Amino acid sequence: MNNTVISVRGLGKAYRIGMVNPKHTNFRETVMEAVKTPFKRMRKYDDDFSTDEPDTFWALKDINFDVGQGEVLGVIGRNGAGKSTLLKVLSRITEPSEGEARIRGRVSSLLEVGTGFHPELTGRENIFLNGAILGMKHAEIKAKFDEIVAFSEVEKFLDTPVKRYSSGMYVRLAFAVAAHLEPEVLIVDEVLAVGDASFQKKCLGKMGDVVKHGRTVLFVSHNMDAVASLCTQCLVVEKGRASEKLSPEDGVKAYLSLTNADGSVPLRERPRIQHRTRPAIFTGLKITSGSGHPNVVQTGDAVTFEIDIENCEDLKNVTCGIALHNERSQRIVFFHTLFHSGFTFAGSKAGKLICKVPSLPLVPDSYYVELVMSDGYQFIEKVERVDRLDVVFANTLGTGKIPSRGQGFFVLPCDWKHEG
Amino acid sequence: MSSSVSQLELTKPLETHPPVVDYYSQAELVIRPRRGWIPVDWKELWTHRELLYFLAWRDVKVRYKQAILGVAWAVLAPLLSVLVFTLIMGARGLGTNKSLPPDLKDHTGLFLFAGLIPWMFISQAIGTGGLSLVNQQNLLSKIYMPRLFIPASTIGSGLVDMCISFGVFFIWMVGAGYTPSPQIVLLPFLVLLTVLLSLGLAFVLSAATVTYRDLRFLIPFITQIGMWLSFVILPYKSVFNKKWEYVLLLNPFFGIVDSFRSCMFRGWGWQPWHLLSSVLWTAAVLAFGLFYFRKTERRFADIA
Numbered sequence: 001m002n003n004t005v006i007s008v009r010g011l012g013k014a015y016r017i018g019m020v021n022p023k024h025t026n027f028r029e030t031v032m033e034a035v036k037t038p039f040k041r042m043r044k045y046d047d048d049f050s051t052d053e054p055d056t057f058w059a060l061k062d063i064n065f066d067v068g069q070g071e072v073l074g075v076i077g078r079n080g081a082g083k084s085t086l087l088k089v090l091s092r093i094t095e096p097s098e099g100e101a102r103i104r105g106r107v108s109s110l111l112e113v114g115t116g117f118h119p120e121l122t123g124r125e126n127i128f129l130n131g132a133i134l135g136m137k138h139a140e141i142k143a144k145f146d147e148i149v150a151f152s153e154v155e156k157f158l159d160t161p162v163k164r165y166s167s168g169m170y171v172r173l174a175f176a177v178a179a180h181l182e183p184e185v186l187i188v189d190e191v192l193a194v195g196d197a198s199f200q201k202k203c204l205g206k207m208g209d210v211v212k213h214g215r216t217v218l219f220v221s222h223n224m225d226a227v228a229s230l231c232t233q234c235l236v237v238e239k240g241r242a243s244e245k246l247s248p249e250d251g252v253k254a255y256l257s258l259t260n261a262d263g264s265v266p267l268r269e270r271p272r273i274q275h276r277t278r279p280a281i282f283t284g285l286k287i288t289s290g291s292g293h294p295n296v297v298q299t300g301d302a303v304t305f306e307i308d309i310e311n312c313e314d315l316k317n318v319t320c321g322i323a324l325h326n327e328r329s330q331r332i333v334f335f336h337t338l339f340h341s342g343f344t345f346a347g348s349k350a351g352k353l354i355c356k357v358p359s360l361p362l363v364p365d366s367y368y369v370e371l372v373m374s375d376g377y378q379f380i381e382k383v384e385r386v387d388r389l390d391v392v393f394a395n396t397l398g399t400g401k402i403p404s405r406g407q408g409f410f411v412l413p414c415d416w417k418h419e420g
Numbered sequence: 421m422s423s424s425v426s427q428l429e430l431t432k433p434l435e436t437h438p439p440v441v442d443y444y445s446q447a448e449l450v451i452r453p454r455r456g457w458i459p460v461d462w463k464e465l466w467t468h469r470e471l472l473y474f475l476a477w478r479d480v481k482v483r484y485k486q487a488i489l490g491v492a493w494a495v496l497a498p499l500l501s502v503l504v505f506t507l508i509m510g511a512r513g514l515g516t517n518k519s520l521p522p523d524l525k526d527h528t529g530l531f532l533f534a535g536l537i538p539w540m541f542i543s544q545a546i547g548t549g550g551l552s553l554v555n556q557q558n559l560l561s562k563i564y565m566p567r568l569f570i571p572a573s574t575i576g577s578g579l580v581d582m583c584i585s586f587g588v589f590f591i592w593m594v595g596a597g598y599t600p601s602p603q604i605v606l607l608p609f610l611v612l613l614t615v616l617l618s619l620g621l622a623f624v625l626s627a628a629t630v631t632y633r634d635l636r637f638l639i640p641f642i643t644q645i646g647m648w649l650s651f652v653i654l655p656y657k658s659v660f661n662k663k664w665e666y667v668l669l670l671n672p673f674f675g676i677v678d679s680f681r682s683c684m685f686r687g688w689g690w691q692p693w694h695l696l697s698s699v700l701w702t703a704a705v706l707a708f709g710l711f712y713f714r715k716t717e718r719r720f721a722d723i724a
Contacts, residue, residue, distance in 0.1 A: 015722065088721060092451060092564040095718040100452035107449065112562040120482045132474035133563060161485075 005185060005216045006067040006090070010099035013060040013085050059085040061240045063099070067233075070214040074221065074231030074248060076255045082240040083220045084189060087111060090218065091187050105184025105216070108135055112189070114174030119163035123154055123173055126162055130177045144180045151202075152176035172199055179206045186210060189220045200406055204230070222327075224252045224390075225364060225404055267386060275378040282371045284308030285386050289360075295387060298394035299402060299411050300361045305335075307353040307371060315347045315373075318380060322355055323370040324362070324389065332362060332409055336372075361412055362391045365405045458714040465566050472569045476576025479548075483577050494584040498540060502533045505653050519658030521687030527598055531688075532653065533589050534681045538614050539652040541582045542621070542673060543643035549574040549622025550639045553630050553720065560630075560720045567717055568710075571622035575615060582611070603683040603690050610679055610695075617676060617702040623709030627716045631723060650674045669694070672701040 060082045067073050077083045088094045090101055091109030116133040117126050127148055131141035141148075149155055152173040154165070162170055188207070207230055211217060221227050227234065227248055234251025236243040246254060268283045286306040289297035297303045305322055312318075320343075321336035335355055337343040367389045372382045396402060402411045465472075484490045506529050524531050549571045553560060559570055593600065629635040647653065650673040656665065668674045675698030682691040 088561075089451065092449075093561060094721040096451060096453055098453060100450060103449045103451070109563065112558065115558050115562045116556075118478055118482060120485045121478065125478075125481065129474050129478050132471045133559070133565060135468070135471075135565070138470050138474075 003069040004066045005069050005071075005104050006065075006101065006218070007103075008063055008065050008090075008099070008101045011060060011063040011086075011089060011096050011101055012058060012098040013082075013089055013094065014056045014058050014097040016055055016057070058240050060089065060096075063242045065235060065242060065245060067216055067218065069216060071233055072211050072217040072219060072231045073245070074219050074227040074234040074251060075237060076221065076224075076227055076234060076251060077237035081237045083237045084111070085240075086237065086242075087187050087189050087218065087220055103185055106135070107185045107187065108181045108183035109187035110134075110178050110181075110189065111187075113171060113178055117162060117170070117174060120161055122161055123152075123158045123165070126173065127177055130174065131180075134178060134181055135183070136181065140182075148176045148180050151179060151206075168199070175199075175203055179203065183215070185216045185218070187218045190222065198406075222366075224255070224366075224392075228252055267383070270383060270386070273379060273382040273384075275380060278381075279311040281309050281312050281373055281381045282307060282383050282386070283310050285369065285371065287369070287387065287389055291392070296390045296392060297360055298392055299364060300359050300394055300396040303357045303360050303389075305353075305355040305357070305369075307355075308350070309348075309353055309373075310350045312351075312373075313347045313349050315375075315380065316345070317375070318345050319374050319376065320345070320353055321372045321374075323372070324367040325370060325385075326365055326367055326405075326409075332367065333360075360391065361396070361410050363403050363405055363407070363409060363411055364391050364393045366390050454718065456715075457711070458718070460568070460710055460714060461566070465568065468566050468569070471565060472573055475569055475573030479574060479577040480580050491584075494581045495588055497581075498533065498536055498585045499588065501536055501540070502529050505532050505536075509653070519655050521685070521689075523598075523687035524685055527596060530589075530593060530596060530598060531655075531681065531685065533585075533592065534684055535652040535677050537582060537585045537589060538610070538677050538680050539647055539650065539673075540585070541578045541614055542618050542676075543647070544578045544581070545575055545618035545622050546625060546643055547639060548578075549618065550625030550629055550635065552622070553626040554633065554636070567720065568623065568713060571626040571713075572619060574622060575618055578618070579615065599686075600684040601686040601690065606683045606695075607680075610676065610683065613679075613698055613702050614676055616706050617672065617698070620702065620705035620707075620709035623713040624705070627713045627720075630720050631716065646671075646673055650677045652677055666693070669697040672698075672705060675701060 063086065065073075075083050075086060085094070087109065088111070089096045090103070091107065091111065093109070093111070114126075114130060116130055118129065121129065127145065128138070128141055132138070149158060152169075152175070154169050154173050157165065157169065162173065165173070204226060207217075207219075207226075211230060217230075219227070219231060231248045231251075233245045234248045235245060236251055236254045243251075243254065266283075267285060268280050272280065272282070284307070287295045287297075287303060288306070289303040290301050291298050307320075307322075319337045321334055321338075323334045324332050326332055335357065337345075368385045369387045369389055370382070370384050371386050373380045393402065396411055397413060484493060487493060489496065509528055509532070520528065520531060552571045552574050553567075556570060559565065560567065625635060625639060629639075649671055651659070651668070656668060656674075656678070660668065675694040675696075678691060679695045679698055681688050682694060
């Protein structure tokens with residue numbers, strides 16, 4: 001491929017465990033440690049540590065891929081999978097431990113909006129400062145100044161120190177500067193998840209714009225909608241290793257199946273809120289639907305929650321509920337036995353609670369499931385973020401279009417007509 | 421998933437970019453692990469020079485914001501120090517001003533001022549420069565930039581203060597009717613040396629503070645003890661006799677602070693050795709600072 005812009009070969013990044021988060025507790029401890037084991041401490045911060053040592057953790061290992069000119073490569077994966085490390089290596093923030101990457105063209109990375117913003121400086125001053133930090137020339141910032149201000153919608157407050165800005169204004173200004181970068185290669189980490197819904201849409205539009213003009217973009221996101229709509233190719237990162245380049249659809253699918261095969265901590269051992277301490281009641285949750293994948297449901301489809309319960313032989317007349325929260329922790333729906341007839345509960349050593357929802361018309365997004373059991377006054381047990389439920393697009397309205405995240409919470413049918 | 425194509429259609433393109441991107445006119449950037457000694461990338465520093473200016477400009481702007489007297493502090497702060505130390509020196513019993521040469525006897529304030537100007541600059545550079553990296557970790561962990569600029573930019577606001585101080589100093593000198601010695605023409609060179617020495621120190625200390633936060637506690641001591649060991653206040657001649665004063669040159673700050681005085685005050689005596697020692701110290705500290713900073717730089721983001 002001769003139009004390769006980014007070429008990554010055998011890239012790896014190792015951290016020595018303990019170095020990722022060195023202890024700097026207090027002066028006395030530091031001195032004592034240094035006195036007791038002076039060489040260990042020096043070795044710990046030595047640059048060229050051997051990567052075969054047992055306390056080495058490979059955040060990235062053996063990454064290989066090429067990105068061609070004008071491609072938009074989505075990098076997806078769970079938290080801690082190594083996506084951010086990959087972006088940090090490619091943006092030269094941290095150095096790889098092995099392998100190499102070659103990049104052609106001016107690179108800009110946006111791992112955070114508003115890096116270097118100073119709260120005491122005014123909006124105007126911060127535009128210049130942040131622009132310079134992002135690598136823009138003074139003349140370039142000056143030329144785009146009006147555009148940046150218009151995009152940020154904070155004209156009136158340009159001469160106010162940004163510490164007096166609302167968080168929304170702050171983020172809008174910060175993104176506006178970043179959005180006017182014109183690098184050949186743009187590396188973006190999840191910065192679209194800022195601001196209110198309408199601003200998010202504007203940012204997404206701006207990103208789409210950048211893409212249309214033949215720039216090469218590396219884009220990390222948890223927003224599967226954005227990945228599917230903006231990216232031309234997709235890389236799924238898991239435990240420091242990257243998949244082949246996939247089509248966005250396949251990438252999103254691979255990611256969803258990853259998120260659901262979460263074997264981390266069994267529900268039984270998860271922290272929970274209990275009014276009176278007792279053995280765990282909720283011990284398992286299974287979410288099934290017509291989609292075939294566990295924990296993935298198409299908008300408007302039926303979904304079944306099966307909750308395993310234990311240790312509740314002493315309980316009678318309890319109520320149970322399943323709540324779905326979105327990523328911004330807004331409670332979207334609440335399925336609770338209080339609102340529905342036909343539920344009786346007699347204590348048992350172990351059993352199952354089954355909740356069938358005939359239709360779940362939520363907008364495509366990720367939702368978190370919360371389980372509660374109460375005696376009418378107090379929580380007997382409540383477990384937050386038990387599992388994730390991904391609602392994915394379905395053509396329920398027959399037009400190929402449905403509201404998306406930020407445009408509403410539900411996908412409901414209706415009739416429109418014009419009279420008169 | 422295709423639903424969200426509609427999101428893009430909702431937002432009209434806001435402007436037109438230059439549509440053609442010429443990737444091949446650009447040099448290829450190679451990212452790979454580096455070992456050992458990493459030379460300073462002067463070319464990169466030069467292309468990003470505007471950033472250095474903006475960072476320094478930010479520090480200057482922020483320094484006196486929301487202070488009622490604002491920039492007036494740049495004039496008041498050194499004058500207050502001079503006043504306090506003049507009172508101490510003139511105190512009965514201490515009488516340290518008696519050890520001053522005859523032409524300076526009536527100009528204790530000027531004598532102190534001349535030493536305090538470089539010292540205040542150095543201690544500010546060590547203090548703010550040394551903590552510049554740990555205080556702005558986002559600049560290390562969220563973006564790539566020539567990181568040498570972060571400690572270097574802190575020198576800028578010190579430089580502005582120093583210029584203001586010199587202004588006040590010369591007004592005082594003229595007002596008091598003191599005629600300086602001809603070596604005063606070396607003053608710009610001394611200022612340059614002070615800046616370079618401070619840069620070197622800021623590089624070493626800021627890089628070391630990223631790894632060893634202990635320096636956060638040590639830096640204030642360095643500046644306090646350094647002031648006395650460099651004889652910024654007490655005239656060293658009142659403590660050391662001629663035979664032993666060369667020991668003082670082991671202190672990297674002594675030569676430079678004294679050179680400021682010896683190039684201006686006739687009676688104090690021109691001391692080329694002090695100047696030479698400060699040139700050597702500056703070269704050594706700056707070279708080591710650059711070397712150490714570059715060596716540790718690639719791990720900053722991992723341990724910051």
